[in-house]
Amino acid sequence: MKFEVTILGSSSATPVYNRNPTAQLLNCNEKFYLIDCGEGTQQQLIKFGIKASKIDHVFISHLHGDHYFGLIGLLSSMHLNGRTKPMKLFGPEPLLDILNLQFKHSDTILKFPIEFTAIQAEQPSLIFENNDVTVETIILNHRIPCTGFKFKEKKRLRKLLVEKLEADQVPLEYYPLLKRGVDLDLPNGSTILNTDYTTDSAEPKTYCYCSDTIADGSYLNSIQDCTVLYHEATFLHDLLERAIFTHHTTALQAAEIALNTGAGKLLIGHFSSRYKTLQPLLEEAAAVFPNTELALEGVTYLI
Amino acid sequence: MKFEVTILGSSSATPVYNRNPTAQLLNCNEKFYLIDCGEGTQQQLIKFGIKASKIDHVFISHLHGDHYFGLIGLLSSMHLNGRTKPMKLFGPEPLLDILNLQFKHSDTILKFPIEFTAIQAEQPSLIFENNDVTVETIILNHRIPCTGFKFKEKKRLRKLLVEKLEADQVPLEYYPLLKRGVDLDLPNGSTILNTDYTTDSAEPKTYCYCSDTIADGSYLNSIQDCTVLYHEATFLHDLLERAIFTHHTTALQAAEIALNTGAGKLLIGHFSSRYKTLQPLLEEAAAVFPNTELALEGVTYLI
Incomplete structure (x- = not known):
């Protein structure tokens, strides 16, 4: 069964040339799950030759703009392109009001239903399941309510x-x-x-998505032993104070988390716009957790 | 005095590869006026090496997403980049509510003031003036309230x-x-x-921006004799019925408008995503109004 993630955006906060705000597309058995949707995500899909119409599930981690400002445009384009099948949307409760206010003033009555599930950022919970996968929230610690997502394959039949x-x-x-x-x-x-x-079938794999959060250890139980851990690594560790102040993580801390939770592999992303080259972030993390890769836009990582 | 416009986006409705939703940057005497702000405008500014911090005035024509979905991201990035000087914003009344709802849920208190002027789309009016320029609305006829903008240089001293x-x-x-x-x-x-x-100083020049509208002639008085007319030309004339149904204009109609109003030059844009190449749109318009150019992204046109 296919289980892989394609990075659509890897920048934190403000975009920089060649790095877009956060978005990822998970392919699990040819079903497509969009995780966060920063501004320009629909343009990134076009750039990488991915049909937006394949996406039937969207998960938004929190309401900082670099994680969701592209959603209204993506949904609008789906509407204009004639989509009729439902879209399952998971995100913080106010997200639906934000979308609806904009649809109202553009006089848009969507041709497809949005099936919205409001996410509570208080305790981990199962928010979705189908024949292929379960999705549980990971309660992160950011400046506003924020959840990560744990995608776990279902045990296949023998x-x-x-x-x-x-x-x-x-x-x-x-x-x-x-x-x-x-x-x-x-x-x-x-x-x-x-x-x-x-x-016996292969052991189920898990993909944990952790962005944005301070590295305070509170969510480590939720991400134990995952196959691939995506973790934000906004800063190098020399900016630890800034990371703490802004409730973000350093590359070193992300690597320590991967090590301490027994991750199979670490993907780091959500890079600060101050870093023109990303090699120092990779080196800092890989020194602690060798099986680290940079989350690079347009690249697909097997899980 | 410098008076020129740089195209940041030229696509209608949905983006296509290499064409972004509508946005233009007018430079009048080294003051910068952003006209519309489709999704990805801030990325386009970065791509073309234009500092967003130079922009002190934004004009939004209407609340279809391809004309404003990039505004929240642009303003957020300005905030994150430490802007403190005021931003003058002109647009339909609900725009401020849409922005404020998103700022509220991201827990953002902007470091700079937005000085908002709500535009009425009922009759042409003067909405801004400074030492260099006056800006008047042009009342267009679209599916929702929509105004164009007429930028007129002030007469210089002898x-x-x-x-x-x-x-x-x-x-x-x-x-x-x-x-x-x-x-x-x-x-x-x-x-x-x-x-x-x-x-005597040179005669003042005018730039008229008309997007989006059906070509019903109702606004021709407002755009008489302008130096450069930007007019949407979403479709070729073989799709006239579709243009009328969606309240848009064909390339042929845009050229007839330029001819009938005595424009010095016509810029056409807001191209439907169905057109992979734009040459047929240019040829259709130029057959009627020879001094026509395509509004191409990254290109600066003198006024």
Whole structure:
């Protein structure tokens, strides 16, 4: 099953040339989940040849503009391009009022429904699930209410050993139960063990998205042992005081968090506009947590 | 005196690769007036090397998103970059509520004042003037209230013929009055004629900005004889029905308007995303009004 994330924006606060405000597109089994939507996200989708119409779920972490100012434009363009299928939108409660006020004054009655779920930033909770994935909030500590998101694959069904099933002439109608790990006691007294005819599926992977937050450790329980951790790393550690003052994280701190929570891999992003080159941020983090990569726009990272 | 306009965005409705939603920057005597502000305008300013801090006046024509969704991000970045000087903002009355709702939920108290003037789209009126320019509204006919803007240079003072003034030993204190076209009757009975010591300044130029509108002729009086007319030309004339239905203008109609109002030059823009190349729009307009140019992003046009 495909499980990968494409970076659409990696800048913090103000855009700089070649770095846009935060947005990411998660592909989980060819379903597309947009995570945050800074200004220019729809232009980034066009630039990278991604059809916006594929997106059916949007998750907004908080109401600082660099994480959502592109949403109204994206939704408006979907409307103008004739979208009719629903859009599931998750975000802080005032987000819907902000959108609706703008739709009202442009005299826009959307051709598609927005199915809005207001997120509370008080305790971690399951906010979405389908056949592929669950999404839980991560309660971050920022200047305004802010949540990260933990995308966890669902455990896949066991894989059938088809050749062996056919050789032993196991009836087709037994297959679905074997895939679910059920052993079958037949009327003739024999037993079909699912472990004889199936193998276990891969362990579910998790993607944790943490932006923006001070590195205060309060949310570490929520992100234990994830496959890929995206964590903001707005500053180098020589600006720790500034990071604390603005409720952000340094590259060193992001690496320590990855190390302490047993992450498989760390992606850092949300870079301050003061950094023209990003190599120093990567080096600072990789010195502590070697399997670190920069979240670079247009690049897709496997999870 | 410098009087020129730089195109920042030329797309209608939805952005397409390499064409952004509408925004233009007018430079009049090194004062900068932003006209409309579609999503991504701040990124366009960065791309073209223009400092946003120079902008002290913003004019928003109407509340369709392709004309203003970039404003909240631009103002937020100005705030984050430490701006303290006031911003004069002109636009439809609900614009301020839309901005304030978003500032409220991001917990932003702007470091600079927004001096807002609500524009009525009922009759043309003078909405701004300073030493360089007057700005009047043009009442357009679109699906929601929409105004264009007429920027008119002020008549400059007469130019002194300094060598002649010095040769005839005309006292310095007479100069300001001569520049204003006053003749001086001296106590000794002689007269100093300003036409002997000054020449007339150039005729004031005008820039008219018309987007978005149906080409119904209702606003032609407001744009008579302008030096440069920017007019939307969303469609080719084979889509006239669509233009009428959506309250837009075709390239042919824009050219007829330029011809009928005696414009010096026509700039066309607000191109539908259906047009991958713009040459057919230019050819259609130029066949009727030869002095037509496409409004191309990053290009500066003298007025």
